[in-house]
Amino acid sequence: MSIKHIIITGASKGIGAETAKYLCSKKIAVTAIARSQTELTRLQQMYPDLLFPLVLDITLSSAASDITAHLKKNKLSIDGFIHNAGLLINKKFLDLSDDDWNRQINVNLLAPARLTRDLTPFFNSESHIVCISSMGGYQGSSKFPGLTAYSASKGALSIMSECLAVELADHNISCNSLCLGAVQTEMLNQAFPGLKAPLTAEEMGRYVGDFVLNGHRYYNGQVLPVTVGNPD
Numbered sequence: 001m002s003i004k005h006i007i008i009t010g011a012s013k014g015i016g017a018e019t020a021k022y023l024c025s026k027k028i029a030v031t032a033i034a035r036s037q038t039e040l041t042r043l044q045q046m047y048p049d050l051l052f053p054l055v056l057d058i059t060l061s062s063a064a065s066d067i068t069a070h071l072k073k074n075k076l077s078i079d080g081f082i083h084n085a086g087l088l089i090n091k092k093f094l095d096l097s098d099d100d101w102n103r104q105i106n107v108n109l110l111a112p113a114r115l116t117r118d119l120t121p122f123f124n125s126e127s128h129i130v131c132i133s134s135m136g137g138y139q140g141s142s143k144f145p146g147l148t149a150y151s152a153s154k155g156a157l158s159i160m161s162e163c164l165a166v167e168l169a170d171h172n173i174s175c176n177s178l179c180l181g182a183v184q185t186e187m188l189n190q191a192f193p194g195l196k197a198p199l200t201a202e203e204m205g206r207y208v209g210d211f212v213l214n215g216h217r218y219y220n221g222q223v224l225p226v227t228v229g230n231p232d
């Protein structure tokens, strides 16, 4: 396939779904990954020629081989990979169980690490990995009770993305981390019930879509705050 192809995890709703729609509207092919078949099918009906739905749980050990099979079957390579799927466990630190910590780290850090490692052979030269982190995981930002495991996992994701820019330089793959501020989605409602965010998922989807296509011409190995708030 000669047109660009971007993989987005967590594309069934929120920022991931809006990023997928934006990229397809720009005639970019997208593999949209999530666990919810119904939502992905709805997306595919909007862009039947450009959107490839792939129903899977990124934490399963079979995830990378399932994506590999999908790429081979559809003769796709990778120009961009957006590690967007995220889990947010909102629980006070003293109440967090080992299982909570494992689930939090597994979705937000280990799955992106495994997928990047196992899919590197499919990346084209000059491709771009974008890790969707959070202002909660940005050093020196305001911190909130209940978000320790989430923020720690996102901080680790950002540091991993700095390291990947170095590790994957020989493959000519760039990697950056976007630390998002509040965006109106189900996840935000769960973390901060009733909070009115300054940005919609659609607005952030446009930003992330443009960034995966062009951001690596300006940045590599960077951890970038994406917020109109003051990260104090």
Ligand SMILES: NC(=O)c1ccc[n+]([C@@H]2O[C@H](COP(=O)([O-])OP(=O)(O)OC[C@H]3O[C@@H](n4cnc5c(N)ncnc54)[C@H](OP(=O)(O)O)[C@@H]3O)[C@@H](O)[C@H]2O)c1
Pocket (backbone or CB within 6 Å): 009, 010, 011, 012, 013, 014, 015, 016, 033, 034, 035, 036, 056, 057, 058, 059, 083, 084, 085, 086, 087, 088, 107, 132, 133, 134, 135, 179, 180, 181, 182, 183, 184, 185, 186, 187, 188, 197, 201
């Ligand atoms: N909204 C905000 O204010 C905000 C702020 C900072 C950072 N972020 C980050 O932005 C990203 C997107 O967040 P959002 O607000 O759009 O969240 P959202 O609406 O809750 O969407 C999360 C997405 O992740 C997918 N997902 C979760 N676990 C998965 C798994 N194990 N395997 C595959 N897919 C999985 C969900 O799909 P299924 O349930 O269908 O699998 C869904 O598509 C997250 O990484 C989040 O941490 C959001």
